[in-house]
């Protein structure tokens with residue numbers, strides 16, 4: 597019987613779920629079948645920030661797993677609330693894609709080349725704050741919708757109809773989504789993490805399943821003791837230890853800040869040799885205040901990564917991050 601893989605219906609979700617399904621099928625030697633699940637985030641309109649609550653894209657997929665309507669769900673890790681779901685486990689975190697945010701501007705313009713007053717769209721307070729910090733003279737607008745809808749608002753981007761009207765000069769998106777969709781031709785600039793720190797978990801996927809179907813995880817360890825089933829073995833095989841460590845640190849920071857998915861918080865952990873380095877920024881949404889700190893650890897275990905995230909969050913809080921940033925957003 598085929599392993600049922602739950603997915604949202606957006607082009608990005610379908611693409612990344614299909615790619616993950618193909619990898620699992622190849623590694624595990626079993627058949628897979630995609631099951632489409634509608635989520636609250638797909639149904640409601642209004643700004644993403646105003647939808648409120650974390651995980652609008654996630655709840656329906658989790659419900660489907662718990663109700664045995666699918667066996668596996670593939671999430672964008674940055675959309676996954678830091679609180680786990682009883683009965684489910686993040687069974688695998690595959691190797692991370694490009695973590696950067698990108699500018700998709702008309703006429704191939706870079707951020708520095710956009711004229712004063714140019715309209716830049718993003719639904720993310722984190723991106724808005726870092727954009728405003730870099731270019732206070734821009735008009736940053738709150739937008740939402742799937743990747744194609746956002747790109748469609750910038751006239752003349754590759755892939756948009758020639759005569760399509762657009763109301764924005766640029767939008768900011770994640771490189772990872774565009775890469776998965778094969779749409780990096782719309783990118784006019786890749787933002788290095790020094791300019792814009794990505795969201796915790798950006799560029800990574802989380803493969804979730806019911807606990808009893810997943811690999812048996814070693815608490816405090818960095819690896820897996822593999823469970824019995826073919827699905828558990830395939831999940832353990834696609835898990836990437838360095839990506840798991842990095843996102844563990846980023847998400848521990850977010851959790852300790854008690855910050856929601858729409859909070860103006862950027863974080864990026866990277867392993868270099870025997871050290872795990874974590875950079876984090878907390879901003880006021882108007883871009884006038886920000887606090888950016890970094891910290892490293894040689895504790896390359898999930899416990900070490902978690903402590904790194906908690907300690908850096910506590911340093912941010914001790915220096916007043918909660919006073920100027922709306923962490924509850």
Ligand SMILES: NCc1[nH]cc(CCC(=O)O)c1CC(=O)O
Pocket residue numbers: 672673674675768769770771772773797798799800801
């Ligand atoms: N919030 C929507 C979302 N969730 C994950 C991605 C991109 C892929 C990723 O970061 O893994 C996107 C679109 C975007 O931010 O451009």
